[in-house]
Amino acid sequence: MQLILQLVLDGIVHGCALGLIAMTFSYIYVTTGIFHVAHAGILTLGGYLAWYFTGVGVPFPVAVAIAVAGSAAVGVLIQKGVYEPLMKRRSTPLVQLIASIGIVAVIQNLLAIVFSPNVLQFEMLPWRKSSLHLGSLDISYPQLLTVIVSLVAALGLLLFSSRTALGRRARAVASNRSFAEIARLRPYDVYVYVVAIGAGLVAIPGIFLGVDQALQPYSSLGLLLTAVIAMIAGGVGSLPGAFLVALVLGVLQNLVLAMVPGRWSQALTFAIFITFILMRPTGLFRIRMQRAS
């Protein structure tokens, strides 16, 4: 029983990180229409930026802020430098996807060149190995921070999307770009804001997963794949749906381990997902934001 509870707890931690990745991916996809695979590269970049600045003596919270800002800036560069020219030339979604995949490869390899392809740990943070004991269960400090910060960031994104003028403008652009252009909502400016916000927020799980486990330049695509699945199963466009399904997937991936050997856990998790999506192709939640066809 203790094993099950501990696996659930670890699954919740993993699910919260996945949830924020899924939400931010969904937010960018629904608004811009770009299948932003480069999100995986920015997820990794955030962790490395925080590692670097913490390593040169910047206090960890400040390093986190710099990493978030740096990741947002890279998001802006990607939108202005790659996606926007492609959109203006009316390139197909496939071309945009290929460009995005190219960006991931560039970011990952640049990180490997600059920081080495070795597994890096936040050795400079001694508290990362400390744990909080909840009865017979353990949760490490980085795990605890992952949950708290991911939940706060996810809630913040939801509030931003529904309660602010810019958030509402983004929803309007997402629902119909042509009308948004006629209404002078300046969709291209909105895309820049949305990609920057998504990129800044996705740095958070990149940082805290890095503190808890380790950093590796090439490991984020697997996480993004699970997050994309969460987005689809949650109902494309439903930000809470993406987060909730990611949370469930995180727990499920861990719980499945208790029932079958590890080598079958990924296959079983995705088999459950395929069964679910066959029964409910539009996802768990009704779509709140959807691009016009």
Add this chain to the structure above:
Amino acid sequence: MMKRIRIRLMAAGMATILPLALWSGNAAAQAKEIVLGAMLPLTGSAAQIGLEEQNGIQFATDKVNAAGGIRGYKIRIVYEDTQGKPDLGVLAFNRLVDLHQVSGIFTAYSSVTLATAPLATRKKVFVLNPAAQTSKLATASPYLVNTISLAKDEVSIIAKYAAEKLGKKAAVYYDSGSVGIDLRDEFKTAFLAAGGTIVADEAVEFGNTNLRPTLLKIAAAKPDFVFMAATTGPGVTGDQISQIPDYPTAIGTSFFAPFKNYPVTVYHTLVKSSVTGETEKEFNAKFKTPDMAFFSREYANASQIMFKVIDYLLEKGRPVTGENLRTALFEVKTFDTPNGKISFDTNTARREVEIHKLTPAGRTVVEKIAH
């Protein structure tokens, strides 16, 4: 008019002669150079090991070239990145052989080496393997020579030791790559034959750093010890093990050989891999490393074996072809290396294997086995 024609003729002549002169100069330079290939995982999740391997080869190559080369021939290595993937390995092999026309290649990674072994046989290219350990490599190609012991040799040693000294209930933790699965199977066979039972059998995906759920499950099975066959950074594994209460004693082979500060006691076999103190100092100064890693040592030593075979061929006046490299290796048969004498009765070297005990306090050698 005539002057213009003369100028054009001179220009045409220069245009013909200059490339010829350059080509002949180049050919002369090439004649004094032997080109070898290395297909290593230089990017991707195995790049850490791949770069250690590359440093080992380059260190040995720079040294031999600085000493004037092999009988006047400089050695040049062409590196190809495989990312540890068999499909990229096949492309790398073809580029090295068809484009760079190498006759000898250093390889790494079991799946890559297995995928390229049939090509080595077909194209008669000599392949030296100082790192990949899957047991299938013993008979993968007559042109493939393993300078390291294979999985089954080391596993049988540690399985027997563990059954006698540590207990009869084992868990297995391995990564889902070719060598991880091979080690698991070899261990299960050897340990069951020694009268043991397997109480847990858990895989982690190669490169995955979230190991906690799998480690938790292993600990919950309460084995006497766990056989670990995964290479995800020992630091990452160690940190996550340290957060799991009552994690059992670990055992492993050279494939899983943490170097220090491991939170539980580890017994593991290690192929004896040495270099002189002076060499290590020189290496560390050159690559700015704190110590000469296992794979750097293995590739530097394997390079010496390759160079010795080339030297033997040049001495006999025989061309450096894949076929001749292979034949010469078995003619020389025994090589003096910092690891003592390494002999090749078969495609796989006979090496001394040690059993190390690693505790938070330090490392001790508990047994030495020559096989």
